[in-house]
Amino acid sequence: MNYKITSYSEKDTIELAQNIESEKFSNMVICLMGDLGSGKTVFTKGFAAALEVDEEVTSPTFNIIKEYESGELPLYHMDVYRLDNSKNNIGIEEYFTKGGITVIEWADMIEDILPEERLEIKFRMSGEDEDTRIITITPYGRKYEDLCEAVL
Ligand SMILES: Nc1ncnc2c1ncn2[C@@H]1O[C@H](COP(=O)(O)OP(=O)(O)OP(=O)(O)O)[C@@H](O)[C@H]1O
Ligand SMILES: [Mg+2]
Secondary structure, three states: OOEEEEEOOHHHHHHHHHHHHOOOOOOEEEEEEEOOOOOHHHHHHHHHHHOOOOOOOOOOOOOOEEEEOOOOOOEEEEEOOOOOOOOOOHHHHHHOOOOOEEEEEOHHHHHHHOOOOEEEEEEEEOOOOOOOEEEEEEEEOHHHHHHHHHHO
16 A cells, blocks of 8 residues: 655645654654655655754765754654665664654665665656655555554
C-alpha cells in the first residue's frame, strides 16, 4: 500500500510534514528519497518546526548527522549523500532506537541498514511546472500504516 500526493508548493510539502509530525512517536524513522532539490530538506524543516525545534535546521551534508534536542522529541537529521561506504555505518543504526525521531535524506543509499519498520517518502519532480512534486509515501509496519491512515 502506498499513498500518492501532489505538492504544488513548498508550503504544501511543509503542511505534509506537519501532518505526519502530529502522529509522531518515539523511535520513528522517516526515510526521504528523491533527486537534488526535490524537497527533502524542506520537508525536514517543516517537520522540525512542527516539533518546535527552536534551532535553525540546516542541511547536514558535511557532518552527516545533526541532533536537535530543543523540540518535543529529539530530532536526528541525517544526509547520507556523502557517506563514505568504506567507513562502517554502525553509528547510524544506533540512532533508530535512541528515543527520538530520525529523518534521513538519501535513505536509499543506506537501504541495507534501514530498519524494517519505517516511513518512506519519495519526492519526484513533475514535468508540469517547477514547483510541483509527486510524493509517494510507503509505510512499513503497523505503526506507520496507522499513521498514514490517520493523516493522509
Ligand atoms: N512543492 C515543493 N516542495 C518542496 N520544495 C519545493 C517545492 N516547490 C519548489 N520547491 C523548492 O525546491 C527546493 C527544494 O530544496 P531542498 O533543499 O528541500 O531539496 P533536497 O531534496 O533536500 O535536495 P538535496 O538532495 O540537495 O539535499 C527549495 O528551493 C524549495 O523552495
Ligand atoms: Mg537536502
